Amino acid sequence: MAVEPLSPQEIEDRLAELPGWTADGNRLARTYRLPSHVAAAALVMHVAAVQDELNHHSDLTLGYDTVALTVSTHSVGGRLTALDFELARRVESLAPAHGAG
Template sequence: MSNLLNQRCKALEGGTAMNPEAIRDHLAQVSGWHLSSGAIEKTFNFRNYHETLGFVNALGWIANTEDHHPELRVFYDRCVVRFDTHSVGGISINDFICAAKADALVAFVA
C-alpha cells in the first residue's frame, strides 16, 4: 500500500479501465476494499457522527487535491466510500491510489 500512498492521480481521459486481473492484484494491496457493481467500495466505521464527519471532510480535501472524487454515503457511525473512474468507464489506478489514502486517514480521525 505504501507504493499507492506515494502516487498521485493522473488524468486518464481516453484511457481504458483495468482488466479483472489487475483489479484483483490491486485489491490485494488495500485492506477491506471489494468490487461492487463496477467500482471498489469500503465501509469505514466510527464511534460517532463527529468522527464520521472528520473522516468525510479529510477525504474531501484529499479527493479535491487528487481531482478524483468518490461517491460517499454518510451515516451516524459509518461512511461507505465508492471509487470508480468515469473517464475510463470502470476502475483505474486512481481509484486504488485514493483508496489507500482513505485507509491512511483512519488513524488520524478515529
C-alpha cells in the same frame, strides 16, 4: 497521461493490498465504522480534501457513525483505474487517525 481501465487481474492484485475494500461491479467500495458522528463527519471532510487534491471524487455516504465510499473512473466508462486505487489507498492511510475500524 491518459487513464486506462485495469484488467481483472490488476484489480485483484491491487485489492489484495487494501483489506476491507471490495470491487462491487466496476466500483471500489468500503464502509468505515467510527467512534462517533463527529468523527465520521471529520473523516468525510478529510476525504473530500484528498479527493480535491487528486481531482478524483467518490460517492460518500455519512451515517451516524459510518462513512461509506464507492468510486470508479467516469472518464473510462465507470471502470476501475489506478486513480481509484490511489484514492482508496490514501483514504485507507488517513482513516485510522479518525478512529475508523
